[in-house]
Amino acid sequence: MEDQWKRTALLVIGMQKDIIEEGSVMCVKGGKAIVPSVMEAVELARRRGILVVWVVREHDPQGRDIELFRRHFYSSGKLGPISKGSAGAELVDGLEIREGDYKLVKTRFSAFFATHLHSVLQGAGIDSLVIAGVQTPNCIRQTVFDAVALDYQSVTVLVDATAAATPEVHHANIFDMKNIGVSTPTLQEWRQSAS
Secondary structure, three states: OHHHHHOEEEEEEOOEHHHHOOOOOOOOOOOHHHHHHHHHHHHHHHHHOOEEEEEEEOEOOOOOOOOHHHHHHHOOOOOOOOEOOOHHHOEOOOOOOOOOOEEEEEOOOOOOOOOOHHHHHHHOOOOEEEEEEEOHHHHHHHHHHHHHHOOOOEEEEEEEEEEOOOHHHHHHHHHHHHOOOOEOOOHHHHHHHOO
């Protein structure tokens, strides 16, 4: 399995304070509950020598690069959510980027859209992806569908290290991803496969 882990990347998506912490206009209600599972997935990936890619949003403080439907969050003259350099754009407590990890900044749902993620992964010899983070119907789903379209050999979504606003929305999207050949193990099942 060691060779396979060298060809695998763990994408940790959206685990930032403005997306996870309560009180933010961008808060994903199910996000806080998965923080321990995401922490465990990251540690397991590091032990196995899997590349950890931190996929984060960092927007222009005036909101010029965010989707049109969210621009109103930036129009009041106040600092908008997940603005570059703000405390809200930082990873939640307990998660940290370490030497050897890779940080990718995106401005849309998919980690592949208008980024260099695919080239970075190809350059590293990565053909398999494992996904953790938020939120299942948006960033997770778009990234997964793009990964499948780009012919990654294996795409895995850790079902209990990903979340949405409600369990019903989460499970409906997991069901859709299973139907396109995506593996959806629990963290425990993925841990056992990594033994």
